[in-house]
Amino acid sequence: MKISIPLLKTDQPNYWCPGCGDFGVLSVVKQTLTELEFHFEDVVLVAGIGCFGKIPNYLNMNSFKVIHGRVLPIAIGIKLANPKLTVIGHSGDGDGYAIGMGHLPHAIRKNIDLTFIVHDNGVYGLTTGQTSPTSMKGYRSKSTPLGSAEEPINPIALAIASGATFVARIYPSGGRKNVEHSVKVLRQAIQHHGFALVDVLQVCKTFNKVNTYDYYNQRIYQLEETGYEPNDRVMAFQKALEWGNEGLPDNGIPIGVFYREEKPAFEDQIPQLKEAGPPAHQPIDSIQISKVAARFR
Numbered sequence: 001m002k003i004s005i006p007l008l009k010t011d012q013p014n015y016w017c018p019g020c021g022d023f024g025v026l027s028v029v030k031q032t033l034t035e036l037e038f039h040f041e042d043v044v045l046v047a048g049i050g051c052f053g054k055i056p057n058y059l060n061m062n063s064f065k066v067i068h069g070r071v072l073p074i075a076i077g078i079k080l081a082n083p084k085l086t087v088i089g090h091s092g093d094g095d096g097y098a099i100g101m102g103h104l105p106h107a108i109r110k111n112i113d114l115t116f117i118v119h120d121n122g123v124y125g126l127t128t129g130q131t132s133p134t135s136m137k138g139y140r141s142k143s144t145p146l147g148s149a150e151e152p153i154n155p156i157a158l159a160i161a162s163g164a165t166f167v168a169r170i171y172p173s174g175g176r177k178n179v180e181h182s183v184k185v186l187r188q189a190i191q192h193h194g195f196a197l198v199d200v201l202q203v204c205k206t207f208n209k210v211n212t213y214d215y216y217n218q219r220i221y222q223l224e225e226t227g228y229e230p231n232d233r234v235m236a237f238q239k240a241l242e243w244g245n246e247g248l249p250d251n252g253i254p255i256g257v258f259y260r261e262e263k264p265a266f267e268d269q270i271p272q273l274k275e276a277g278p279p280a281h282q283p284i285d286s287i288q289i290s291k292v293a294a295r296f297r
């Protein structure tokens with residue numbers, strides 16, 4: 001059956017705060033999956049722990065909710081078990097760039113064919129507002145009451161440096177133009193053959209009083225509108241360093257596709273997958289696990 005916005009609806013009560021940026025991500029995901037004309041059996045969604053991690057509750061589709069920080073290992077496992085599936089991971093700046101950070105450069109350099117959407121609100125929302133790896137320097141919260149002394153991680157630069165074949169940033173808020181742009185970018189990310197990082201500028205109205213809707217609305221600009229072509233890695237890295245640097249020549253925050261490159265995905269290069277086919281399609285009747293199981297009794 002084909003995915004459609006009405007069929008994706010669930011009867012779960014929504015626990016996100018009024019005005020949460022996650023609503024924008026949810027609607028962009030719904031629209032993109034519908035536009036891509038996927039069938040329900042073609043797509044698996046994997047989500048970690050955080051406010052963003054409630055997204056499977058609001059999407060009536062095959063989903064796997066995993067422990068904190070482990071979206072990528074599970075998503076990779078699903079993809080390798082059955083490369084025919086489209087796998088989409090949802091993570092947060094805490095989930096994906098703190099506890100789960102070790103997985104990111106390795107998934108990137110493997111170039112596993114999956115889409116990794118990070119709801120980046122610069123704060124640990126679910127645990128009531130601690131400083132995260134993308135909170136800006138000086139950020140005050142209950143975990144850094146005197147202001148954070150650390151520089152934030154730059155996920156776009158990190159992904160480019162790790163050899164990512166698709167790197168993008170979206171802002172699915174602040175009006176129709178940004179929403180349509182987000183759908184367009186997410187569509188390309190999902191269609192990309194290889195690892196695609198989509199960092200989402202997501203506002204946390206309750207806890208992050210720095211990166212507000214006003215903050216982003218005043219700074220974001222679409223890379224495409226400047227004639228930017230996402231095919232030069234050095235240029236992409238340079239663009240990745242722009243972050244509303246007031247007083248400097250580049251004082252905006254770019255959104256859109258920073259870099260893309262066609263390369264074989266990990267799973268294309270594994271002879272066992274080519275010869276025997278995906279593990280999910282191999283017969284299991286003759287496999288005896290009783291001996292192994294006995295060792296764990």
Ligand SMILES: Cc1ncc(C[n+]2csc(CCOP(=O)(O)OP(=O)(O)O)c2C)c(N)n1
Pocket residue numbers: 049050051052053068091092093094095096119121123124125126127132
């Ligand atoms: C192993 C483990 N450590 C810590 C936690 C507590 N915890 C739950 S969510 C979270 C951070 C969530 O932040 P983020 O990923 O940015 O998601 P958000 O809530 O902002 O959407 C933490 C530290 C946990 N659930 N499991």
Ligand SMILES: [Mg+2]
Pocket residue numbers: 050092093094119120121122123124125132
């Ligand atoms: Mg967060």
